[in-house]
Amino acid sequence: MKSxxxxxxxxxxxxxxxxxxxxxxxxxxxxIGYGFMTNRGGKGANQAVAASRLxxxxxxVGKLGKDRLGKETIAALQKEKIDLSYLKIxxxxxxxxxxITTFPDGDNTIIVNPGANSxxxxxxIRDAETAFTTSKILLMQLEIPVETLTEAARIxxxxxxxxxxxPAPAPxxxxxxxxxxxxxxxxxxxTEAEQIFGVTFKxxxxxxxxxxxxxxxxxxxxxxxxxxKGVLARINGTILGIPACKVEAVDxxxxxxxxxxxxxVSLSQGNSMEESIRFANTASSISVTRRGAQMAMPxxxxxxxxxxx
Ligand code: ATP
Ligand code: RIB
Numbered sequence: 092m093k094s095x096x097x098x099x100x101x102x103x104x105x106x107x108x109x110x111x112x113x114x115x116x117x118x119x120x121x122x123i124g125y126g127f128m129t130n131r132g133g134k135g136a137n138q139a140v141a142a143s144r145l146x147x148x149x150x151x152v153g154k155l156g157k158d159r160l161g162k163e164t165i166a167a168l169q170k171e172k173i174d175l176s177y178l179k180i181x182x183x184x185x186x187x188x189x190x191i192t193t194f195p196d197g198d199n200t201i202i203v204n205p206g207a208n209s210x211x212x213x214x215x216i217r218d219a220e221t222a223f224t225t226s227k228i229l230l231m232q233l234e235i236p237v238e239t240l241t242e243a244a245r246i247x248x249x250x251x252x253x254x255x256x257x258p259a260p261a262p263x264x265x266x267x268x269x270x271x272x273x274x275x276x277x278x279x280x281x282t283e284a285e286q287i288f289g290v291t292f293k294x295x296x297x298x299x300x301x302x303x304x305x306x307x308x309x310x311x312x313x314x315x316x317x318x319x320k321g322v323l324a325r326i327n328g329t330i331l332g333i334p335a336c337k338v339e340a341v342d343x344x345x346x347x348x349x350x351x352x353x354x355x356v357s358l359s360q361g362n363s364m365e366e367s368i369r370f371a372n373t374a375s376s377i378s379v380t381r382r383g384a385q386m387a388m389p390x391x392x393x394x395x396x397x398x399x400x
Contacts, residue, residue, distance in 0.1 A: 098142050098355050099226035099252070101152045101216065101243045102135015103208040103234030104168070105187035106160045107344070107384055112192055115200065124192070131167045132384035133187055133208070134232035134259060137345050140385045141352025142230070143171045145374060145394065147359060150174040150226065152219045152243075153235075154211040156186035161207070167385070177219035181207050187234075197340035197379060203234065203260075211235045213242035223250045228355050232257045232348075237267060244273035253358065257351045261286045268309060276312040277305075278351055284315045298323050299330055314368065316350055318343065322372065326364050333368050336376035336397070345384035350375040353394075373397050 110124035131140075139151040151173050155161035157180050164186060168175055185206040193199045216239055223229070229247035231240050231254075240256070247254050256274045258266065261283040271277075277287070285292055287308070288301040302313055302325040314324040321334040353374035357367035374394050381387035389397075 096359050097148045097150055097226045098228045098230060098359050099150045099152065099222050099247070100135055100139040100142065100230045101211075101235070101240070102138065102230075102232045103133040103187055103205065104131070104136035104151075104153050104155060104164050105133035105189040105203060105208070106130075106164065107132035107189045107191050109191040109193060109344075109383065111194070113195060115192060115194075126382075128383065130383040130386045131164060132189055132191075132345065134234050134257065134348055135208075136164065136168060137348035137384050137388070138230055138232065138257070138352040138355075139168070139173050140171050141345075141349045141374065141378075141388045142356050143173050144388055144390045145353050145356045146391045147352070147356035150177065150222045152177045152211075152216065152222065154179040154181055154207045154215065156180070156184055156207040157182040158186055160186040160188070177222050179211065179215050179218075181210050183207075184210055191344060193342050193344065193382070197343050199342070199344050201344075205234060208235050211239050213239050215239070216242045216246065220246060223247055223252065226250070226252050227359050228253045228255060230255045230257070230351060230355050232259050232351075233262055234260070237264075237270065241267060241270040241273075244270055248273045255351065255355060257347065258283050258287055259347060266308075272309045274310050276314065277310045278314045278316065278347075278354070280316045280318070280347055284313075295323065295332070299325075302330065312364075314354075316347055318346070322368060324364070324368060331365060331368070333365070333372060336373055338376045338380050340379040342382045342387065343379045345387060346375045346379050348384065349378040349388050352388075370394065
């Protein structure tokens with residue numbers, strides 16, 4: 092692989108602690124759940140793993156605590172053949188943890204304790220500048236500080252990289268213009284898109300209208316993922332609708348992460364945006380048929396098999 096085909100993921104890593112339930116407890120209530128498991132998660136690490144399993148050459152920049160969960164995360168990411176040369180460790184906060192509740196319809200609720208992820212600083216990004224020189228794509232999410240994202244996007248543009256931002260979880264404050272001006276494509280889900288564009292989607296037409304008005308934010312292209320309803324994209328001013336693959340979803344945790352990682356692998360290999368969206372749709376549809384985040388993410392041979400069916 093040529094060195095400029097690398098995908099640089101800057102983001103969070105968490106340990107996911109998961110319990111299934113049929114009924115979410117109200118404040119003050121205790122309910123009995125089932126199917127407890129822990130598995131590796133965090134939107135940044137998830138996207139790095141998805142991309143690596145699908146054939147991407149991936150570098151991950153993040154921050155972990157000096158603790159058992161941090162060590163386990165490093166071991167797991169090493170097994171995934173991800174370059175961790177620029178990963179930082181801190182003794183000032185614990186490694187990130189996410190408490191996840193999953194429901195019989197495949198949906199979930201998540202509480203994240205970011206810990207060390209929230210200490211990944213613009214300085215850490217400047218320390219990793221060499222990684223930017225060999226990366227074709229920078230992929231980021233919103234589980235690390237926004238000033239860190241802004242610095243990463245700025246450096247990526249200095250080296251001519253393509254900048255992808257998955258604005259998840261939905262931002263509580265408007266995203267800064269200095270960040271958005273350096274983002275080439277935004278990949279929100281419906282909830283995140285409503286928040287960022289300040290609209291309520293009633294139907295596909297209102298989604299399209301929001302995409303047109305998004306130009307005022309300074310972002311050129313957008314892909315809105317809509318779960319089983321597929322995706323709507325606006326690429327170079329053209330609206331593109333692509334249906335999702337038909338599958339039986341058991342757990343959608345990490346579906347968006349699989350989509351983003353897969354899209355970047357395909358783009359890094361020179362495929363068109365439409366081909367890349369179709370590839371990402373197939374990869375993420377496989378991930379929702381299995382439980383967990385990283386443990387559900389498919390390998391390249393599985394996606395190829397699914398496409399040939
Ligand atoms: P999550 O936060 O649960 O990781 P998300 O809300 O960010 O996911 P979604 O839009 O739900 O993202 O899903 C991302 C992609 O995963 C979709 O565009 C689609 O390709 C695939 N996907 C998700 N749910 C389903 C489903 N039920 N059936 C088929 N494909 C699905
Ligand atoms: O997108 C799914 C991820 O969100 C989980 O792995 C969890 O760690 C939270 O970051």
